[in-house]
Amino acid sequence: MGLNMQHTTPEESLIYLLEKLVEVIRYENGYAWELMRAITLDKSAVIQLDRIKVHIRANATNGYTFIARTAKPEETIHFSTAALTLRKVLAGMSTIDKAIADGSFFIRSSFENSLNMYKLTICLLSEASVNPSLRRLWEEFLRVWDAEKQPLHLSSIEKQHTGYDAFIRCIPRSVSEGSI
């Protein structure tokens, strides 16, 4: 059953979309599901999208149970991004690497967990155009979450910077040159 934005808070909308995403991953892609379990099982995190914060956690009840609620203002954010950034990545105007490097994707996590999140995101991107459930979820996200969206600025493909060296460029010169 779909969600009606008029009858819910933004937090409830985000929880609904996250639960749908977990459901799609659980039933459609075994590899992504194993990554999802490794990232979330017996852990908790605060996710922020467009300044809307929700708290998520997962436990092994009935195999796997995903629980999400509105986050408290004082809770620390572990992952933050904006709908505009997600749209840019899906349109190919930014890459995941570049978004992480320029802070559009903010992640506070262990290296192992960050790596698994990266793998899961790449896995979902590789399926994004051909998996009907992911396509439907994306269309629902645009409709429910980002209905009043502005067009992305059209720029030429020649200007598309894939940002493969973006992480290196983020390192302060004093660190990369070993002066501290």
Place this chain on the structure above:
Amino acid sequence: MILESRLHSLMEEFKIPFHNPFCPEDWKDWYHYVLYDPKSRVRILYNICFNGKPGPGYVTDTLFVTVPKGFIDQPVIDLNEEETFGFARNRQWEPGDLTTHPLHYKKHQIDFRIISNVLSLRVENKETNTAFHFHGAPISTPVYVPEPAPYGRGFIGWGVMAGYQMSGHIQLNNRTIYITDDWYCYHDRNFGRFNWGNIGWTWFVISTTDHENVKWAYVLHQSNNSDYTKEGAPILFTYRNDKLAKVFIGDTVRIQVSWSDDHSIPPILPGSMASLFSDRNIRNPKQLSVYAQDELHTIAMTMDVTTHTELIVPDSEQKAYTFIKELSGEVKVSQNIGEKQTESKEGFFYAELCH
């Protein structure tokens, strides 16, 4: 006898048997258009591809617009450099979106019709602030290959209209480009059952004018597998003033691609594949040469690549991808088709190297 209008109808007829509940999901059927303005050298490619069947299937539409640098959003235009704008999107193919008699697809900012061989195509992409409307009809000899050829693990059939009269306009950001009678336009069709990943092709269309202002067009197609260890027989169609004048097949055609010495990251069409393939460093195609000769005639063509973009297509059933390099630029043709040797005065090409 098959009249040309009947042949056009056969070619444009939608081929996927999607009303059959057992219709396989590896069916593909696409409508491909190329438009070129000889004055401004603006060129447009649009493709709409139906994949599978309503429900699990999807519709892919792709747009490339190549213009002189600065043409879209700068006050100063640099005619020596070119830039390409474009999008690629995949949308759900839902039951009821497509009717086939006459052909009419309406959904997701696309209104695509072919009625009595006349095209009407209205497309909008609100995400990238792009919109266009093309209206047109074929003017050249249609070539239709109704016998599907073996292709990958399946088959492919196709048809070509090397001359198409179009009018309309395209809007990119706040710039509007008008398509008028003096544009060269091309249309082809491909349909069949195959998976992306284990197939490929070399294709181009060339439009030239010789020193006596005769219009020439050339269309080449050769199929291959993804690593080029298997190649089909090439076929080269030659048109004089929109009439089919000559066909070269098989060993009479030689194709050569020259590659850059250095490696670089190719521009990738916007889409979710950009993040997946952002770190490849590859050599890029620089020039295509084609030489065709039989007992009667010869053609020599040299195509200098000025724009290179790439489209990466994932397969819905297998973890495999096909890489389509979109190339365009200027061409020189020397030939003796007809009664005498002719040289091209001006000309352009649009090519795809796919693997």
